[in-house]
Amino acid sequence: MERRVFLKTSLALTAGTVLTSPLLAQSKQPVSWWYETATPANQRHIQELIIDKFNEQHPEYNLTVDYRGGELDKQMRVALLSGTGPDVVYTAGPSYVAPMAQAGQLLALDDYAEKYGWNDRILPVFLEMGRYEGTLYALPKTYETLGLFYNKSLFDEHGWATPTTIAELETLADKMLEANIVPFSAGNAQWRPANEHYVTIALNSIAGPENVHKALTGELPWTAEPFVAAITKLNDWWQKGYFGRNYFSLTIEQAFAEMASGRAGMHPGGTWQFQHLPTYFTSQNLEAGFVGFPSADEIGDPIFPLGVGSTFSIAAQAQNPDGAAAVIDYVFSDELYGAMNSVWQGEWNTPLRDLSKVEISGEVSPVYSATMEELAKSVDESEYGYTTWTFMPPATNTYLVSGIEEVWLGRTTVEDFLAQLDSRFRQEMAEGKVPAIPAR
Amino acid sequence: MHRLYVVPTLIINVVIILLPAMLTIALAFFRWDGITAPSFVGLQNFRELWADNVFWTALTNNIIWTAIFLTLPIAMGLLAATMLLIARRGSLFFQVIYFLPMIIATAIIARIWQGMIYSPVSGINGLLQRFGLPTYDPLTQPSTALLGIATVDLWHWWGFLCVIFFAALRQVPQEHIEAARIEGANFWQMMRYVLLPAIRPTITLMMIMTVIWSFLVFDFVYILTQGGPAFSSEVLSTMAYRSAFYDLAVGKAAAVAIVISLFGLAATAFYIQAQAREFEE
Secondary structure, eight states, X not given: OHHHHHHHHHHHHHHHHHHHHXXXXXXXXXXXXXXXXXXXXXXXXXXXXIXXXXXXXXXXXXXXXXXXXXXXXXXXXXXXXXXXXXXXXXXXXXXXXXXXXXXXXXXXXXXXXXXXXXXXXXXXXXXXXXXXXXXXXXXXXXXXXXXXXXXXXXXXXXXXXXXXXXXXXXXXXXXXXXXXXXXXXXXXXXXXXXXHHHHHHHIIIIIOHHHHHHHHTTSSOTTSHHHHHHHHHHHHHHHTTTTOTTTTTOOHHHHHHHHHHTSEEEEEEEGGGGGGHHHHTGGGTOOEEXXXXXXXXXXXXXXXXXXXXXXXXXXXXXXXXXXXXXXXXXXXXXXXXXXXXXXXXXXXXXXXXXXXXXXXXXTSOHHHHHHHHHHHHHHXXXXXXXXXXHHSOHHHHHHHHHHHHHHHTTSSOHHHHHHHHXXXXXXXXXXXXXXXXXXX | OGGGGGHHHHHHHIXXXXXXXXXXXXXXXXXXXXXXXXXXXXXXXXXXXXXXHHHHHHHHHHHHHHHHHHHHHHHHHHHHHHHHHHOOTTHHHHHHHHHGGGGSOHHHHHHHIXXXXXXXXXXXXHHHHHTTOOOOOGGGSTTTHHHHHHXXXXXXXXXXXXXXXXXXXXXXXXXXXXXXXXXXXXXXXXXXIIIHHHTHHHHHHHHHHHHHHHXXXXXXXXXXXXXXXXXXXXXXXXXXXXXXXTSOOHHHHHHHHHHHHHHHHHHHHHHHHHHHXXXXX
16 A cells, blocks of 8 residues: 555656656746867856856756857857857957957847846956947956966076066076076967967067057057067077977977976966866976066066956847846856866956955965966056957958968968068958957 | 659759859859848959968968879879778778778868877887987978978878779779789789779779869868968968968958869869760760
8 A cells, every 4th residue: 555655656746757847847948058179177167157156046047058169159159140159249359349249249248238237247458348339248257467487496496586587588588598408498389379369469469558558549550660670689589499399299288287397487378277277287396487577677566468258248149138147147247267276277367347255265376366466457557468369450460470481480470470460450340340449 | 753852952052052153153252251231242352362462372382282182192002902902811901900090080080190190299209209319390391391291191192092093903804904914014014004994993983082172171271280381381261261261351262262262173074084984986
């Protein structure tokens, strides 16, 4: 008898679950988001900190994240063109937003910005970068900068001090070469655009951000003297062997590991590299440092070039635009900033105006926190520089990546490289492809 | 009625090949970023290509690539296939060994060569350097990057040709071979007068396909060097890809695609003509 009751109850429960699950699922409106590449550990962070938390807080929505890999931007373009694609449009940076907005593929975000108070919560410079013809179409997901990582343990061993001027940097690099140490650990084997990290540093630290701003707004040609001086200096460094002989063979991560091994001394790189510190330094009982890249004498303090790696928008043909807006709002919450930056640094530095309520766990490198504070300050005081991948239009930027290799390998001159760069920039500027450049 | 049988394949061909091909040809005369509305520019994309050094580098690289693949793997394949025919013992084992690289995905082969052979950090190259040998990664020098990539493709490709040629050689009537032996023909004479003439149609087909495939080469180049350093290993397909998806210049990419197709078309025309001749014979 008991057994019969048990069976009946089980059947009833099973039937109930089977019948009600689809109903429950139907009552939840799906929100789709295509993300780029993420390691299994980082996918777990997205699952636990974004998907699960968001779905818990918004029972009316069901957020799903689809990992599309390194080719996300191409898939996204094709999908949007055919009117399909996800609700949350995740682009590779502000330069991709203008043409999409121009083609009417994105939804204006001004109403949502007002509803959720994004205008007050997000730093104004970043809102300006997401505007096209006065309308808000995108919010930058994370901002980043470039500087100089160095192997502090190696520096201590040799009694070297961190360089504060270009002259000091060159003296130090020459000493490293004498000691058979590669001054700049760098590589572009799996990511050729890594070249532009060094061009960005040269343009901002030697030509200066004021000149870069003038060039980006069309006031100054890229062939002007300050840029010739900057690229010439970068080329001198290459020719002297500062980048080592394995630049084209190493991936950025391998290059970072070379610095930890002591075969290289410094790594001019982005703040996203902080994620590698635990693997290559902390676990080996080594210490790494990070300083702003030294600037030319007439510029003074180190310049922190501002970079935006990706942006959020909502597709014009989104199935669930309200759900997408709720997801974006959640990404820009204090709660997610604290939780994500405690476990995954460098990729979720959302441009929030007030970080006083944010709680980040104590394990985060103090150098990272100090660097991000410094960057936020220079953005606030309009003293930041410009990363090429954020502010240059697409064809100019891809030419820059390959063109600088031609300079390094002696297949073109600095002047010809800049002339080509300028001609592409002028053409794209005429076509309205230059991203929004905030006033200084 | 029997003509209806071709309808399904015809529909697939029209939808998957003819329409995109027509659209690509049309796009070559437009400026289009792949997002906003295209604007007609006439022959401007072709004029830009004509003046673009990278285009000429890419075209030259494709021609060098074709020359390499028309000679080396075909010679290696023929030689090995003949050896397999003569020395029957173990021929199955060698066929499997030669053919094996063909069944590995190109992306994996490329990464293996890049990371385990060429890399100065994790590869055999690095090991040799640590022993003090002055080796270098061929992919990093403009003068050797294309050859470095061709070596990888060659390693993966020649075994396939070997197996194809071996299959063809096995169809050569045994009496012809025996007659030549009785006549006292040596190895080269056997090749020259008996085996090569007998499998000539297979060799011709493979050579024509090589020309077509050489102008389509993309995967190994893109994975190993992405056309670099400094455009030194750029080929037409990587140039088209970069134009379309990085420069957002779809019109220019379409113009490059048309140039690629012209070489493919020439090879196809030659093939059809050769086939027609064979039928007549």
